[in-house]
Amino acid sequence: MRIVQLRKSRLFKLVAAALCVIPLLYILFLQSNHENIKFSAFSSKNVKTKPQLVNELGNFEPQNVAERTGPGEGGKPHILRDDQQNDASQMLTEFGMNMVCSDEISVSRSIPDTRIPECKHWNYPEDLPKTSVIIVFHNEGWSTLLRTVHSVINRSPPQFLKEVLLVDDFSNKEHLKGKLEQYIMRFDGKVRLVRNKEREGLIRTRSYGAKEARGDVILFLDAHCEVNVNWLPPLLAPIYRDKTIMTVPVIDGIDFKTFEYRPVYQGGHHYRGIFEWGMLYKENELSQKEAKKREHNSEPYKSPTHAGGLFAMNRDYFLSLGAYDPGLLVWGGENFELSFKIWQCGGSIEWVPCSRVGHVYRSFMPYNFGKLAQKKKGPLVTINYKRVVETWFDDKFKEYFYTREPLARYLDMGDISDQLALKERLKCKSFEWFMDNVAYDVYDKFPALPPNLHWGEIGSVALPSLCWDTLGQDAPAFISIYECMGDNNNGDLSQLIRLNAKGQLGVGERCFEADTQGIKLVFCRLGTVDGPWEYDEISHTLLHRIHKKCVALHPQTSHLSLMPCDTVNTYQQWTFKELQPKY
Ligand code: UDP
Numbered sequence: 001m002r003i004v005q006l007r008k009s010r011l012f013k014l015v016a017a018a019l020c021v022i023p024l025l026y027i028l029f030l031q032s033n034h035e036n037i038k039f040s041a042f043s044s045k046n047v048k049t050k051p052q053l054v055n056e057l058g059n060f061e062p063q064n065v066a067e068r069t070g071p072g073e074g075g076k077p078h079i080l081r082d083d084q085q086n087d088a089s090q091m092l093t094e095f096g097m098n099m100v101c102s103d104e105i106s107v108s109r110s111i112p113d114t115r116i117p118e119c120k121h122w123n124y125p126e127d128l129p130k131t132s133v134i135i136v137f138h139n140e141g142w143s144t145l146l147r148t149v150h151s152v153i154n155r156s157p158p159q160f161l162k163e164v165l166l167v168d169d170f171s172n173k174e175h176l177k178g179k180l181e182q183y184i185m186r187f188d189g190k191v192r193l194v195r196n197k198e199r200e201g202l203i204r205t206r207s208y209g210a211k212e213a214r215g216d217v218i219l220f221l222d223a224h225c226e227v228n229v230n231w232l233p234p235l236l237a238p239i240y241r242d243k244t245i246m247t248v249p250v251i252d253g254i255d256f257k258t259f260e261y262r263p264v265y266q267g268g269h270h271y272r273g274i275f276e277w278g279m280l281y282k283e284n285e286l287s288q289k290e291a292k293k294r295e296h297n298s299e300p301y302k303s304p305t306h307a308g309g310l311f312a313m314n315r316d317y318f319l320s321l322g323a324y325d326p327g328l329l330v331w332g333g334e335n336f337e338l339s340f341k342i343w344q345c346g347g348s349i350e351w352v353p354c355s356r357v358g359h360v361y362r363s364f365m366p367y368n369f370g371k372l373a374q375k376k377k378g379p380l381v382t383i384n385y386k387r388v389v390e391t392w393f394d395d396k397f398k399e400y401f402y403t404r405e406p407l408a409r410y411l412d413m414g415d416i417s418d419q420l421a422l423k424e425r426l427k428c429k430s431f432e433w434f435m436d437n438v439a440y441d442v443y444d445k446f447p448a449l450p451p452n453l454h455w456g457e458i459g460s461v462a463l464p465s466l467c468w469d470t471l472g473q474d475a476p477a478f479i480s481i482y483e484c485m486g487d488n489n490n491g492d493l494s495q496l497i498r499l500n501a502k503g504q505l506g507v508g509e510r511c512f513e514a515d516t517q518g519i520k521l522v523f524c525r526l527g528t529v530d531g532p533w534e535y536d537e538i539s540h541t542l543l544h545r546i547h548k549k550c551v552a553l554h555p556q557t558s559h560l561s562l563m564p565c566d567t568v569n570t571y572q573q574w575t576f577k578e579l580q581p582k583y
């Protein structure tokens with residue numbers, strides 16, 4: 001009884017309220033102009049097309065997936081027998097990954113669902129755009145390439161998968177010829193193969209793939225990936241909402257020796273792509289400020305850059321941005337070129353936690369850069385960086401790049417007038433705007449660089465043919481001296497040292513420190529650009545201000561260490577010599 005009464009009185013209140021509100025709404029409607037009406041029509045479409053978090057399983061979640069057993073299933077490491085190790089190490093040299101191991105694992109193997117649990121409960125729009133998954137490859141292994149293809153076919157809603165487009169960058173391995181053409185016939189036209197007529201490098205090959213693609217969205221993958229459960233709809237949903245959004249899946253690691261599948265990022269932490277001033281790709285944990293812009297932890301978030309290999313974009317939008325700068329050669333810098341171009345010219349990049357894709361990180365690059373590298377002398381990747389920096393950075397920021405990479409000033413980057421014209425035509429914003437509004441957290445780890453006081457090789461006054469040399473070691477390691485390379489230095493930067501105005505002594509992205517045993521190559525302290533070093537221009541000694549000692553060369557052992565300063569001892573005297581390589 002009570003309940004009914006209550007309902008009755010509620011109903012009464014509701015009717016009374018409505019009688020008051022309706023005329024008010026009508027007045028508002030009369031006042032509203034044309035634009036307001038347009039806006040409300042747009043936002044109602046938005047509601048229909050927006051992903052919804054629901055209690056039940058999301059609309060594209062797979063159900064009743066059969067359990068599989070076998071080598072590498074569940075993403076478990078697959079360990080080979082002792083008598084296979086010879087073949088395995090041969091394959092490792094040829095492909096940068098253990099193809100003997102990969103060949104024993106099913107191309108349709110299962111992998112662990114690495115998403116945060118919330119990801120299972122999103123409903124995505126039913127009419128997402130059709131996608132061309134583009135896989136460019138050069139001399140890749142057989143089973144890893146096909147596992148990439150099968151994982152896409154197995155784990156993508158077929159209505160959104162227009163095609164898998166394989167683009168061969170002039171491979172010369174036999175298994176990638178007729179055998180591959182034969183194999184893909186089983187996919188009834190869903191997998192298409194096109195080939196370059198000569199080696200173009202991955203950057204131009206991706207641009208070619210985009211032009212060749214028939215889907216509304218292009219989605220790039222490396223040729224050694226495995227896409228995870230329900231990976232595709234979350235990547236497409238933001239692009240469906242706004243064609244100027246590039247989406248990026250969260251990358252998991254696949255071990256290059258055992259093919260174990262495991263997350264790179266632990267415990268639901270979110271990261272975003274940034275860079276350091278030498279243009280090396282870096283990541284930073286998502287700040288609270290950015291994280292809070294979303295309602296749910298599994299939602300996409302904005303990122304300044306991306307790693308390069310895996311992303312999705314509206315095809316027309318990619319082509320309207322001129323695809324990749326065609327002057328970029330083979331590998332490197334293209335991820336930044338596209339990132340800066342997107343952000344500065346009005347688009348945005350979102351990382352998508354609910355889309356996970358595994359990638360085999362190789363131990364080394366198993367291919368050379370072919371004829372393209374010989375055409376351009378000098379370190380090709382740095383030339384790419386220079387093109388990107390000269391196109392997209394403002395002068396102040398260009399200086400940070402040349403401070404960190406002094407030799408880049410001497411490199412011939414070719415003609416960038418087309419890139420600058422595009423930037424003008426699209427009325428793109430400044431790099432300063434990008435740094436202030438998007439990539440502001442770069443400074444947390446990589447502050448603005450003070451100028452170099454000196455850069456070049458550090459030679460001994462006592463033994464002038466000898467220079468400081470990292471010997472190509474990884475930090476942390478003691479460094480030593482080695483024959484000075486001088487201007488013959490072509491890409492080997494193990495003697496190129498910088499002393500900045502705040503006392504930091506650096507080589508590449510690393511720094512020099514010292515302890516009682518010697519001079520050490522170490523990881524620079526993130527977020528700092530200062531250091532303990534002080535060079536005396538008159539005595540040529542190099543003082544460590546904290547230890548209050550100077551760097552000395554041991555006359556017999558050639559060991560470098562700190563000693564009580566003795567300004568007239570030539571074994572404690574050093575000269576910086578700038579390098580001017582003749583590329
Ligand atoms: N690739 C290519 N042409 C090249 C170099 C690479 O098509 O000249 C392909 C390669 O087969 C792979 C993708 O481009 O599918 C990315 O290259 P890689 O995996 O070597 O780059 P990483 O992941 O090491 O950055």
Ligand code: MN
Binds near residue numbers: 223309359360
């Ligand atoms: Mn790769």
